[in-house]
Amino acid sequence: MNILNSPKFELAFTERGAVKSLRMKDDPYAMNWVIDPDYLAEAGYDDVDKLFGEWTAVVNGRTIRSFDLIPAIRKVSERCAEVSFDTGGLTITLTYRLEEERMIWQIESFNSTDKELRVDGFHLWFSLAYVMFRDDNVVRNIRQSCAVFAHMGGDFSKFAAIRRSNEAPHLGIYGKKGRSAAFGSFCRYENRFLEQVSPSLDGLLFHRLSLVENGSSMPESAAVDWIYGDEYDPLILDAGQRVLWEYAFAACEDQEDFYHQALEHGHPRWTYTPVLTSGGLFQAELELPNGQQVRQVRLLTSSSQGMVQEEDITSFFAADGQCPQRFQAALQRTEPGEHKLELLLEDGRKDILVWNVLEPIDRILEKRAEWLCRNNYDAEGTMGRAHAFLPLSNQGESLGKLTFLLMKNSLTTPVREQVEKAEASAVLDMKRHWFEHGNFTKPRALYGSFYRIFDLDYIAHVFYLLSRMEASLLKLNTPHTYLEWAAEVLAVRLNPDCHQGQREKDETGLSGVFILYIDDLLKDLSETGMLVWHQRLTRLWQEFGIRLERNEEPFAGAITEHFYDNAGFGPTCETLLSVGLRDEAEKYGQLILANIGFSNDYRAQNPDRWWEALSYMIHSLWGGLVAASSRVAYEHLGNPQYLEAAYRAAMAVFNCYDWNVTSTPRRLQPGEAASTYSVAAPNLNMPSLSRDRFGQSVFRNASDPLFASLFANATGDDWDMGEELVAYLLGFGTTTYLYRDAKGQLRCVNGYITEDGDSWIITSYAAYPMRYVVQEEGLVLEASKGEVLRQARFWEGKLSALEAVRKGER
Numbered sequence: 095m096n097i098l099n100s101p102k103f104e105l106a107f108t109e110r111g112a113v114k115s116l117r118m119k120d121d122p123y124a125m126n127w128v129i130d131p132d133y134l135a136e137a138g139y140d141d142v143d144k145l146f147g148e149w150t151a152v153v154n155g156r157t158i159r160s161f162d163l164i165p166a167i168r169k170v171s172e173r174c175a176e177v178s179f180d181t182g183g184l185t186i187t188l189t190y191r192l193e194e195e196r197m198i199w200q201i202e203s204f205n206s207t208d209k210e211l212r213v214d215g216f217h218l219w220f221s222l223a224y225v226m227f228r229d230d231n232v233v234r235n236i237r238q239s240c241a242v243f244a245h246m247g248g249d250f251s252k253f254a255a256i257r258r259s260n261e262a263p264h265l266g267i268y269g270k271k272g273r274s275a276a277f278g279s280f281c282r283y284e285n286r287f288l289e290q291v292s293p294s295l296d297g298l299l300f301h302r303l304s305l306v307e308n309g310s311s312m313p314e315s316a317a318v319d320w321i322y323g324d325e326y327d328p329l330i331l332d333a334g335q336r337v338l339w340e341y342a343f344a345a346c347e348d349q350e351d352f353y354h355q356a357l358e359h360g361h362p363r364w365t366y367t368p369v370l371t372s373g374g375l376f377q378a379e380l381e382l383p384n385g386q387q388v389r390q391v392r393l394l395t396s397s398s399q400g401m402v403q404e405e406d407i408t409s410f411f412a413a414d415g416q417c418p419q420r421f422q423a424a425l426q427r428t429e430p431g432e433h434k435l436e437l438l439l440e441d442g443r444k445d446i447l448v449w450n451v452l453e454p455i456d457r458i459l460e461k462r463a464e465w466l467c468r469n470n471y472d473a474e475g476t477m478g479r480a481h482a483f484l485p486l487s488n489q490g491e492s493l494g495k496l497t498f499l500l501m502k503n504s505l506t507t508p509v510r511e512q513v514e515k516a517e518a519s520a521v522l523d524m525k526r527h528w529f530e531h532g533n534f535t536k537p538r539a540l541y542g543s544f545y546r547i548f549d550l551d552y553i554a555h556v557f558y559l560l561s562r563m564e565a566s567l568l569k570l571n572t573p574h575t576y577l578e579w580a581a582e583v584l585a586v587r588l589n590p591d592c593h594q595g596q597r598e599k600d601e602t603g604l605s606g607v608f609i610l611y612i613d614d615l616l617k618d619l620s621e622t623g624m625l626v627w628h629q630r631l632t633r634l635w636q637e638f639g640i641r642l643e644r645n646e647e648p649f650a651g652a653i654t655e656h657f658y659d660n661a662g663f664g665p666t667c668e669t670l671l672s673v674g675l676r677d678e679a680e681k682y683g684q685l686i687l688a689n690i691g692f693s694n695d696y697r698a699q700n701p702d703r704w705w706e707a708l709s710y711m712i713h714s715l716w717g718g719l720v721a722a723s724s725r726v727a728y729e730h731l732g733n734p735q736y737l738e739a740a741y742r743a744a745m746a747v748f749n750c751y752d753w754n755v756t757s758t759p760r761r762l763q764p765g766e767a768a769s770t771y772s773v774a775a776p777n778l779n780m781p782s783l784s785r786d787r788f789g790q791s792v793f794r795n796a797s798d799p800l801f802a803s804l805f806a807n808a809t810g811d812d813w814d815m816g817e818e819l820v821a822y823l824l825g826f827g828t829t830t831y832l833y834r835d836a837k838g839q840l841r842c843v844n845g846y847i848t849e850d851g852d853s854w855i856i857t858s859y860a861a862y863p864m865r866y867v868v869q870e871e872g873l874v875l876e877a878s879k880g881e882v883l884r885q886a887r888f889w890e891g892k893l894s895a896l897e898a899v900r901k902g903e904r
Contacts, residue, residue, distance in 0.1 A: 101195075102119060102195050103117070107177075108131060110165060111167045116128045127265050129146065133227075139298075146220065151215060153184055158184070176188070183211065184213075188200070210333060222253075224241065226297055235652075236658065237257065240265070245698075248273070251269040252361060260684035264347070265344075272338060273305075274303055275325045277304070278778050280300045282300070283705065283708070299704060312776035364447060366378040368450070369451075371452045372453060375848070375857075377846065386441070388411065389440045392405070392436040397431055432449075448696060448697070452752060455827065459819065460502075462819070465766055469484075470483045472484055480523065485791070487813065490550065493553060496524070497820045498820055500513065520560060535586060552607060557577075558580035560573070561573045580615060584612065588634040590602045605642075605651055606665050651666030660702070663682045668727075686720060687735060690742060696745065698746075700773065701713070707771075707772040707783055708777065711770055711774075712749055712750060718744060718821050719818055719821050721747065724743065726825075728869075740825075740843075741831075751767045753765075758771075758787055766811075769789045770788055826843075828864045829866075831869070833869065847888075855885060862882050866893050880901055
């Protein structure tokens with residue numbers, strides 16, 4: 095009974111009938127696509143009750159766990175097995191059947207009594223191999239582990255399990271019968287952050303697929319979730335009634351193949367705009383499987399007051415003249431807010447898209463800057479550090495508030511108060527807090543017995559951006575002084591000989607946020623005649639690149655404090671590109687592509703991280719920085735996949751700033767922000783975080799004693815935020831990107847294109863659009879100094895200005 099075989103798959107079971115191994119026979123790395131009980135034993139995790147195929151149910155108010163039952167197991171054939179559980183008149187049967195190229199998984203519930211049964215929850219452990227292995231063997235972590243991107247809502251749920259190396263084959267799971275009500279996760283991990291070991295965190299996510307969910311797994315989220323709330327209902331099983339769910343598992347080559355196979359499995363196929371700004375154009379392309387027909391397309395929109403409006407937009411979907419199964423639509427949207435598109439088919443089934451309309455992003459940034467200076471700047475030090483921006487943190491990431499303020503004020507009409515507060519914070523708090531007596535050669539051990547090299551990246555960035563400000567805006571030092579300070583801090587950061595501790599020496603060889611500005615810093619040092627610092631930093635930078643090139647450990651740059659971290663492989667990809675190592679960079683670029691989600695919900699298109707929410711999440715800082723790394727990869731390597739992934743990820747991050755979002759328990763005021771959004775629902779470690787925004791203060795009362803101690807004094811939700819906005823402004827915030835798709839059609843990633851006679855008008859979504867680029871055709875249009883260019887014209891292979899306004903004007 096233990097093993098089923100087909101030409102494509104091998105499936106192995108535990109003695110209880112749970113799946114312990116799912117492998118593809120042509121996979122060169124023989125990856126196990128489900129969580130392996132042997133690894134749980136190796137890591138010391140007692141979670142065999144969560145292996146793939148175990149389940150829990152709430153029936154007539156009573157909680158039933160499969161792990162407490164003795165299953166009946168029957169091997170039907172060499173390719174088929176049944177695992178059946180009977181409890182109090184409810185029979186649950188799981189059937190696994192291998193076909194030539196796929197696996198079919200059926201789940202049946204049967205009421206064998208003469209009375210109805212009320213099922214308030216039926217949850218299957220869907221434990222795919224989302225694992226961060228407890229070792230620094232990055233190759234194992236990227237070839238034996240996967241990210242999982244879910245498409246929920248309606249009748250066409252599907253899940254893309256993408257190997258973290260981005261090497262095919264991957265695994266696609268497609269709903270065939272029945273609805274998937276929710277997709278949650280439980281995290282098991284070990285925290286070693288203070289042990290001076292790098293990496294310091296490991297863990298795995300057990301995914302849970304809810305076939306029935308009445309909302310009790312996540313009551314706070316369910317109470318406000320107007321997008322998915324209609325999925326949260328009990329199931330009433332009449333006497334003798336059977337209910338069946340079915341899923342197909344198949345190998346897939348990439349994102350394109352995942353969606354192609356979904357179409358073959360009867361799913362509608364969408365290409366759509368996940369996020370636009372008010373006044374922008376929502377565009378969608380729909381392809382239906384043969385035999386399906388559109389009955390209606392509805393659009394549900396939530397206003398900032400929480401009212402949901404519904405409109406029929408069926409007439410906007412025009413059939414493609416060459417293919418009757420294809421439709422295209424374009425809708426102008428003027429009001430910001432979340433949108434849910436519902437496609438209703440003639441057979442009664444439904445598919446959904448979740449997309450968003452943002453405020454103009456320059457308005458979001460201006461409100462954010464106002465909020466920071468009004469609410470977060472502690473001039474008197476009432477919280478313990480005068481001139482610090484709150485919430486207080488020893489982590490350099492918290493200095494992103496300063497870099498954002500300085501970057502924003504360099505791109506538009508500067509607000510003197512904002513620059514003055516950022517400067518005061520840099521000189522009177524940052525310099526004194528992170529260094530002993532303000533001596534840049536003596537970083538302060540803020541983490542007990544060590545300091546983080548990565549903190550210096552952020553500090554040097556603050557000083558560098560101060561050096562770029564007009565001298566008349568500065569009160570404490572000259573731009574020249576700040577440029578020298580930036581160079582000095584970065585020289586300490588890159589030089590292992592400047593440090594006594596082995597941890598610090600090792601971390602100088604890891605890539606970091608300095609990649610955002612080091613090239614510009616070197617250029618400015620040269621142009622201002624600071625040749626000694628220019629030569630010293632150039633030498634250190636060259637030595638850094640040589641160490642990367644000579645590193646014999648594969649993918650060593652993917653490690654930071656964690657075993658496998660996009661904070662490592664994102665900047666490493668950029669660094670390798672900067673020093674001219676394109677082939678090596680492309681390897682890390684593949685890790686980026688595998689890391690960025692794709693989904694029918696814009697909030698699930700973020701870079702994959704888990705350790706702050708203990709679940710799949712949007713992390714404002716590293717979501718934005720990985721998006722920037724993907725954009726830089728596009729600029730060097732030319733593959734539009736990087737550009738598309740970069741923009742998906744960048745726009746998902748604005749969910750942490752968007753005050754018009756009403757589907758989360760945590761609402762934001764204009765300018766307010768929260769550093770994290772927990773995508774999965776439910777988040778079984780902390781159900782109150784399900785589809786909610788939060789900051790690290792939630793861990794003050796965490797059951798994990800280390801989290802509780804680390805964040806005992808944490809206040810506020812906008813923790814490590816700001817640097818991602820700088821990364822946005824360096825790319826999508828100022829440059830509008832156009833490219834040709836596979837069919838040769840001109841596309842705009844961060845804007846939209848409309849036809850105007852024999853030319854095309856491009857309208858940008860950028861906060862401060864100053865450049866338009868068609869990289870493949872070598873076209874660049876620059877705005878005049880002091881102006882932003884909100885629209886451009888593309889005509890006869892050339893770009894020209896159309897609408898220019900002075901900076902600071904709309």
